[in-house]
Amino acid sequence: MLRYAFRRVLSALPIAFIAVTVCFFILRLAPGGPFDTGRPLPPNVLANVRAYYNLDQPLFTQYLLYIGGVLRGNLGPSMAFYDFNVSQLLAIGLPFTLTLGFSAFVIATFVGVLAGMVSAVYQNKWPDYVLVLAVMIGLVVPNFLMGALLQLWFGVYLRWLPAGGWVTGSITHLVLPVTVLAWPHAARISRLMRGSMIEVLGTNYVRTAKSKGLGSRLVLARHAIKPAMIPVVSYLGPGLSYLLTGSIVVEQIFGLPGIGRYFISAALNRDYGLVLGTTLFYMLLILVLNLIVDLVYAWLDPKVRYS
Amino acid sequence: MENVLEISDLNVSFALHNSEVHAVRDLNFSLRAGETLAVVGESGSGKSQSFLSIMGLLARNGRATGSAKMGDVELVGMPPRQLDKYRGKDIAMIFQDPMTSLNPSLKIKRQLSEVLVKHQNYDEKKALKEAIEMLERVGIPSPERRANAYPHELSGGMRQRVMIAMALLCRPKILIADEPTTALDVTVQAQMLDLFRSLTKDFGTALVMITHNLGVVAGVADRMMVMYGGRAVETGHVDDLFYDPRHPYTLGLLSSTPNPAERAKRLTPIEGLPPSLEHLPKGCAFNPRCKFRFEKCFEERPPLEPFGEAERKKACFYEGQLLAEERSA
Ligand SMILES: Nc1ncnc2c1ncn2[C@@H]1O[C@H](COP(=O)(O)OP(=O)(O)OP(=O)(O)O)[C@@H](O)[C@H]1O
Ligand SMILES: [Mg+2]
Secondary structure, rough: OOHHHHHHHHHHHHHHHHHHHHHHHHHOOOOOOOOEEEEEEEOOHHHHHHHOOOOOOOHHHHHHHHHHHOOOOOOEEEOOOOOOOOHHHHHHHHHHHHHHHHHHHHHHHHHHHHHHHHHHHHOOOOHHHHHHHHHHHHHHHOHEEEEEEHHHHHHHHHHOOOOOOOOOOOHHHHHHHHHHHHHHHHHHHHHHHHHHHHHHHHHHHHHHHHOOOOOHHHHHHHHHHHHHHHHHHHHHHHHHHHHHHHHHHHHHHEEEEEEEHHHHHHHHHHHHHHHHHHHHHHHHHHHHHHHHHHHHHHHOOHHHOOO | OEEEEEEEEEEEEEEOOOOOEEEEEEEEEEEEEEOEEEEEEEOOHHHHHHHHHHHHOOOEEEEEEEEEEOOOEOOOOHHHHHHHOOOOEEEEEEOOOOOOOOOOOHHHHHHHHHHHHHHHOOOHHHHHHHHHHHHHOOOOOOHHHHOHHHHHHHHHHHHHHHHHHHHOOOOOOEEEEEEOOOOOEEEEEEHHHHHHHHHHHHHEEEEEEEEEHHHHHHHHHOEEEEEEEEEEEEEHHHHHHHHHOOHHHHHHHHHHHHHHHOOOOOOOOOOOOOHHHOOOOOOOOOHHHHHEEEEEHHHHOOOOEEEEEOOEEEOOOOOHHHHHHHHHO
């Protein structure tokens, strides 16, 4: 198991490298630059600034300089937030984004699995219909609309929850953003879980388990959940990337100080260093979480365990 | 001898979108302690559903009526929670396909020991010990190691042995084996039949052997029941049915089975197709394929009735000895 994990980490490194490379060049291909917005700078000032950020060097040299910096743990300066470098900005936003993303991920996975299971067990009865409706809502309502609706309803009309903003340590401020972020994720998981659970409940081995008189609870808990989780777990990796992209929007809607907010402003400002740094960070997060997912997968399905 | 299972008027039907399939009709039979009953018939004749219904394992759209009494216990219509007291303990079932009937994500030992934990209140350790003994009993080499394996690490024959061990853990009074050897190759089949024979004898278990294969029947069974179109059409002792079949369908099954003693003789398949359960012919369901039919067969359905001696029953109006007549024809 440990060796497998180690191998996976090693194989993730080239992927990370390629991704950073691709991002670096795509970003530079996009028209415009970091200093094109706002008041035009005098040519000599612009030249100085460009030299400061190495932008006057050939593109490939810039690339090597950047990679060299990253390898030494230096993500470079931010071009829009002059007083900070990229690592500092990430360090400010990070705890927040992780809290938001992680709670949404855990809650959504848990709720999704549970909902899918209930749906499958009560297939075509009313609990199933109610849940399928909730799933549909999660799938079709985009997060910015859902965010606005929930803000309006719970924040403005009912005044149960703050409509946005952030107070350190306040859970109530997290409820709505986490809900908006988690709902579509839970919906997709629930749909997967419902399908695979229905399939598993019809398998011969579940019939065998029933024939042994184990009782419906044990049949479900011991014999059905594990195999039914397999497709769900393989979705968690890609699902996580959806969730993280969603968190960029959600942080913006609710005015939350995560790195998602930097990401958008950085992209708009062509803040090369910050975009790359954020991307790199999201990528590492996704790689690590995918690794965890794969390890869980191996635990669920003994057939893949040793290959 | 005492009856361990008493089936009367058992019917199984499945609800479809806007119709109903009647898969088993008016089944009546009894199973005696320790005996082996073979149930034979073509695909779709209702063999599996008859016994799945007794075990409470019908598909969601299925419904059983009638009665299946195990001693004083009425199994038909019993809620699953109550059935769980008996299935796996007093009545166990082995399924057709050993490759898919074990849970791929659980170790063999877990799938065995849980039966004893549930029904005998053993602790995990004691259950495991007993499970390993049972694996040894069914002829699995190095059972401790195999107990720690996952199903996909075992061959088909080994898995079927595991299934047999699992079913016998609580020494059930009744074991239902639904085509337990069809998926296995011939040499393994023979070993498996030996195993059934010796274990059911040792444990005094009554065995219901569902099969297509008359060779299997001849090898293990005391009595047999032939099913056609959801009904029993002939029952009796195996020897009697083999030497003097009285239902044309039984005769057809026999003549379409290879027999080493008569290798020269050509096999004669039963002509025509198995009936569709939704459109059974009027009168006897077998009449379109029958060589002995006459007018009455198209008007009335022959009931399953005793005739002659030795507890034989048939559902056929024809009176003669079929085998003899076919030979002379
Ligand atoms: N869930 C279901 N819905 C509708 N019809 C069903 C269902 N399950 C079984 N049947 C029908 O019941 C009939 C009897 O099936 P059964 O499984 O008892 O056949 P069998 O005699 O065991 O055949 P085989 O030798 O192929 O196993 C079949 O015609 C089948 O189409
Ligand atoms: Mg069958």
